[in-house]
Amino acid sequence: MSVHDFWTPFALEPFISALIIGLSLASIWLVAALGLTIIYGTMGVINMAHGEFIMLGAYITWVLQYFLGFPWLLCLPISFVIVAFIGWLVERGLIRHLYDRPLDTLLATWGVSLVFIQSIRLIFGGEPQYIDTPEFLSNVVQIGFLNIPSMRIFIFGMALVLVGLTWALLYKSNFGIQVRSVMQNPQMAASFVINSSRVYGLTFAYGAGLAGISGSMFSGLKTIFPDMGLGYVVEAFLVVVTGGGELFGSLATAGIMGEMFSVFSYFTNDTFARFVLFVLIVIFLRFRPQGIFTPSMARR
Amino acid sequence: MHKTNLYHDKRAQWAVYAIFFGVLALLPVWMGDDPFTLNQYARYGVFGILALSVSLVWGFGGILSLGQGIAFGMAAYGMAATMQMQYQDPVNDPIPSFMLTNELTALPTVWEPFWNTSVGLILSMGIPVLFFTIFGILIFQARLAGAFVAIMTLAMLGAWYNMAYDMQPFTAGFNGISPPSAFKAFGVEVDPYSSMIYWVSLGVLAALTVSTKLLLQSKFGTIIQAIRDDAERARFLGYNVAFYQVVVFALGGLIAALGGMVWVIIVQYVSPTALEIFFSITIVIWAAVGGRMSLFGAIFGAIFINAAQSYVGDEFQATWFIILGTIFIVVVRFLPKGLAGLFEYAISFVPNPLPAPRTSVNSDIAK
Numbered sequence: 001m002s003v004h005d006f007w008t009p010f011a012l013e014p015f016i017s018a019l020i021i022g023l024s025l026a027s028i029w030l031v032a033a034l035g036l037t038i039i040y041g042t043m044g045v046i047n048m049a050h051g052e053f054i055m056l057g058a059y060i061t062w063v064l065q066y067f068l069g070f071p072w073l074l075c076l077p078i079s080f081v082i083v084a085f086i087g088w089l090v091e092r093g094l095i096r097h098l099y100d101r102p103l104d105t106l107l108a109t110w111g112v113s114l115v116f117i118q119s120i121r122l123i124f125g126g127e128p129q130y131i132d133t134p135e136f137l138s139n140v141v142q143i144g145f146l147n148i149p150s151m152r153i154f155i156f157g158m159a160l161v162l163v164g165l166t167w168a169l170l171y172k173s174n175f176g177i178q179v180r181s182v183m184q185n186p187q188m189a190a191s192f193v194i195n196s197s198r199v200y201g202l203t204f205a206y207g208a209g210l211a212g213i214s215g216s217m218f219s220g221l222k223t224i225f226p227d228m229g230l231g232y233v234v235e236a237f238l239v240v241v242t243g244g245g246e247l248f249g250s251l252a253t254a255g256i257m258g259e260m261f262s263v264f265s266y267f268t269n270d271t272f273a274r275f276v277l278f279v280l281i282v283i284f285l286r287f288r289p290q291g292i293f294t295p296s297m298a299r300r
Numbered sequence: 301m302h303k304t305n306l307y308h309d310k311r312a313q314w315a316v317y318a319i320f321f322g323v324l325a326l327l328p329v330w331m332g333d334d335p336f337t338l339n340q341y342a343r344y345g346v347f348g349i350l351a352l353s354v355s356l357v358w359g360f361g362g363i364l365s366l367g368q369g370i371a372f373g374m375a376a377y378g379m380a381a382t383m384q385m386q387y388q389d390p391v392n393d394p395i396p397s398f399m400l401t402n403e404l405t406a407l408p409t410v411w412e413p414f415w416n417t418s419v420g421l422i423l424s425m426g427i428p429v430l431f432f433t434i435f436g437i438l439i440f441q442a443r444l445a446g447a448f449v450a451i452m453t454l455a456m457l458g459a460w461y462n463m464a465y466d467m468q469p470f471t472a473g474f475n476g477i478s479p480p481s482a483f484k485a486f487g488v489e490v491d492p493y494s495s496m497i498y499w500v501s502l503g504v505l506a507a508l509t510v511s512t513k514l515l516l517q518s519k520f521g522t523i524i525q526a527i528r529d530d531a532e533r534a535r536f537l538g539y540n541v542a543f544y545q546v547v548v549f550a551l552g553g554l555i556a557a558l559g560g561m562v563w564v565i566i567v568q569y570v571s572p573t574a575l576e577i578f579f580s581i582t583i584v585i586w587a588a589v590g591g592r593m594s595l596f597g598a599i600f601g602a603i604f605i606n607a608a609q610s611y612v613g614d615e616f617q618a619t620w621f622i623i624l625g626t627i628f629i630v631v632v633r634f635l636p637k638g639l640a641g642l643f644e645y646a647i648s649f650v651p652n653p654l655p656a657p658r659t660s661v662n663s664d665i666a667k
Contacts, residue, residue, distance in 0.1 A: 102447055113625075274459065275463050285444070286442040
């Protein structure tokens with residue numbers, strides 16, 4: 001392995017494709033991280049089962065399509081609802097009891113993820129499953145010299161739509177006001193007749209639902225298997241933590257991380273790029289543990 | 301007059317260690333010296349070592365590291381390289397076969413030091429400790445704590461896993477390195493299917509446990525527990541919190557590294573699975589179930605869970621992980637101190653039969 005094999009020299013057209021891939025990657029990470037951002041940002045809960053919520057979303061899509069013949073696009077909202085409900089149950093049954101022990105939520109949700117992975121493996125087997133996507137999402141769009149799978153454009157668009165919806169929910173709705181007030185000061189919110197326990201439950205459910213819908217979308221991109229969640233969760237965590245648990249922090253971080261990863265891996269290779277990216281994030285967090293935008297020094 | 305819980309009595313604790321390791325030492329006598337059983341028990345010893353490292357770092361240092369696998373894996377690769385080079389011949393056959401299949405024409409420079417077994421051992425131990433020290437300085441100087449540390453160690457572990465996977469000419473990638481011959485040191489060959497491997501594993505576990513226990517009973521141990529309970533208060537008392545955290549973190553790395561070295565001697569194999577996220581979190585589960593605030597509890601948890609897992613057998617692995625996940629959820633929810641905490645509670649009803657220990661604390665004040 002010489003230096004020349006390792007280092008790809010610069011060329012304009014492939015480099016531009018790399019930038020486009022970076023955008024696509026960023027949108028995937030953003031979608032995966034969105035639910036986690038809401039959960040971590042509002043409740044300070046590190047939800048290790050988030051990857052498994054994504055996995056459940058993908059499996060719900062597969063079951064709906066394989067056994068009931070639902071069209072793929074219809075599966076997206078249904079898996080949102082079902083995974084949101086599962087998330088709500090997890091919050092009611094377990095996480096609610098651990099709010100004063102943030103590290104223990106991390107561990108307990110890891111236990112939850114173990115149970116989910118193995119239950120799915122037990123029910124559906126460990127082999128990968130494929131999902132049919134609509135015709136217009138399975139072709140490749142050609143723009144100049146660029147060939148972009150239309151599924152990736154769809155996910156990119158959906159990422160923006162979901163961010164928009166989440167923003168509207170958090171900043172433009174009555175529920176959003178309640179969420180933000182509970183986030184700032186639960187006791188004070190309670191004295192304004194806001195049921196913080198209910199808000200936490202619904203917020204967690206919403207975050208889980210977002211994971212479910214992202215799982216549905218990823219099912220159109222790759223094969224699905226019981227421990228697929230692990231492949232998303234580490235990147236999602238890094239997006240959330242680097243973004244400071246804020247919506248636009250996550251948006252910016254996902255964009256920067258996606259592009260950096262794509263550019264690094266253009267010059268070297270995927271694995272080395274991931275290594276460099278992870279190390280850079282660790283160094284970044286050492287200097288800005290509060291995240292990319294957050295001005296306060298509060299460390300959650 | 302003393303109403304102390306027997307659980308907290310140092311003499312009782314040491315007695316428990318003596319009985320525990322005594323029983324383990326006699327295990328081959330009772331269970332027979334079937335080589336495969338001994339190899340299995342030796343593996344449990346390594347799991348105990350790993351749980352010990354988690355107990356020290358998390359239970360006593362208050363640092364939840366999900367990256368103990370980094371030290372374990374690095375040391376395992378170092379040990380595998382050492383054993384591989386013991387097999388290679390400097391003149392006729394200097395390059396391991398997996399490198400030849402990866403089209404390497406010369407031994408990589410990073411592999412050169414492993415010709416010498418002593419240097420190989422020092423590197424296997426030293427590099428993880430050095431890495432944990434630097435990584436620890438990076439984290440703890442920034443006063444990061446809690447979930448941040450967990451996520452950062454997790455990310456780092458993921459990064460190293462990718463490296464081990466991808467640097468195929470150096471690490472044999474997915475296949476991993478399997479040194480063809482048993483480990484030899486100082487003229488002795490450690491046969492992985494013999495009673496010797498059991499003694500090596502048990503010996504390292506016992507030595508590390510006793511050293512860690514002594515360390516925790518020293519002033520250093522008191523300080524790190526104070527930092528665990530309230531880092532800010534310890535800082536106001538004038539302690540350099542970051543320094544102590546880095547030392548604990550690095551010591552945890554050292555213990556896990558020794559575990560990794562013994563592991564490769566036992567199984568003669570290393571692959572990126574040693575650096576898997578799943579494995580590192582499983583170690584944390586062992587310690588949590590057994591009781592992270594008790595060295596003995598953590599070791600017991602590791603051995604108990606693994607023994608139960610192999611008892612359940614391969615065909616029920618999926619069900620087993622559901623049970624394990626459920627146990628873990630229940631322990632985190634209801635027993636934050638694990639089984640050891642349950643035992644602590646139970647034994648508090650038993651009056652302490654030991655005479656009160658003579659303390660020298662009051663004599664100082666009386667002067």
